[in-house]
Amino acid sequence: MNRLDAMQLFVRVAELGSLSAAANQLGVDRSVVTRQIAALEEHLGSKLMVRSTRRLSLTSAGSSYLEKCRVILELVEEAEAGMMEERLTPRGPLRVSLPLTYGLRRLVPLLLEFSEAYPEIRLAMDFSDRQLNLIEEGIDLTIRITAQPEPGAIVRRLGSSQLITVASPDYLARHGRPRHPDELAGHACLGYSPKVNNRPWTFLVDGQPQAFQLLWRMQANNGDVLAAAAVQGLGITMHPDFIVGEHLAAGRLEALLEEFAPPPLGIYAVLASNRYVPHRVRVLIEFLASRLAEVRSGSA
Known part of the structure; x- marks a missing residue:
């Protein structure tokens, strides 16, 4: 033995x-x-x-x-x-958990580049918006987008994303434009389902975060679905810029309540525990941090 x-x-x-x-x-x-x-x-x-x-x-x-x-x-x-690690190429299995939309739109190109640069790392990608138990799922690293990491989590901040409240021009023409978060209670709102993120919407009112619990007209466990529903004029929704940015640029959605916008969400690399971090995991974290910083600076 x-x-x-x-x-x-x-x-x-x-x-x-x-x-x-x-x-x-x-x-x-x-x-x-x-x-x-x-x-x-x-x-x-x-x-x-x-x-x-x-x-x-x-x-x-x-x-x-x-x-x-x-x-x-x-x-x-x-x-x-x-x-x-100073003389060997990083190698071995590396399983990462990625949020669905952000993972597909922003991280997949970087991870494919990473895999090409480090062919001896056997990369496995798991796409899910669920909060996973990393140890039970056998995941080395997860990317999470949140206002506040869980207490005690071992994290590295990689970037940020702004939450934007949006609705279609057609919906606003029919139902009017809310001027204050208090007015959302009188509108059709589209929110995440309980298993994903059924939290109240938070806005900055008089400089202080204030939560607004709303009655959802529609719920889904994916932001793209809710954004599509908003484009169809079904209601008002709130999502990170990487979900609604293209719709805003094309005029399919309009930003609302911008003066009450909440603080940006953080994009974090989260480790399974505070145990020693394998070299291949640290290499991936540094790679993502570097490439996302280039994207933010406009040099990518």
Whole structure:
């Protein structure tokens, strides 16, 4: 039994809380994982996990061993990476989670360029607007667009995006143009569905953020759908500039309540944990930060 491999497997199982989930991520049979954990427990002479039909839990010995394994594995990875990364081309698997619209419009060209520049990195892209558990999903890095990262999240700010309230000229001709966020309650509003981002709309009123809870005429889990509905004259919606920018430029939508516009959203690279970050992940973060900075400066 290779003890480092066994430690890595034990940590993966403990983080996922499931032998089957770990087996699925690693692409092996569940029986292989079960045998490895059993061999590790026999070697240590102590029970590490208590298995049930629904989920496993760690024993007190298992919890203590888990923390020590994490420290040891991080030290090993740091030691190896520090010796190799200066002379070796970044390589290995790298799975990233990307917001659907921003990912397709802004990040895919950069990621294809990155993949071409670093052919030994096996890049896997997952497009979703859901908030994922990075460890459970086996994701190394996610890009999130939010006003405020989750407390304790390990992040690198890559850029920003402005939220814009919009409606079609036809809708405004029929229903009038709201002059204050208070007036939105009398309009048809188009918002995100609860599973994505069913938060109140926030505006700056007298210089202070103020939330407005609205009754949605229509909901969807994708901003392009809501923007298309607004173009059809179905109501007022609020989205980042990368979703509605082309519609505004073409005159299909008009910006509203600009003097009350909320602070920009941040675009963040978020890591799965504060564990040692593999060289290939750091290379991708630096690449995206550099390329997005070029785009903002107009030099790309």
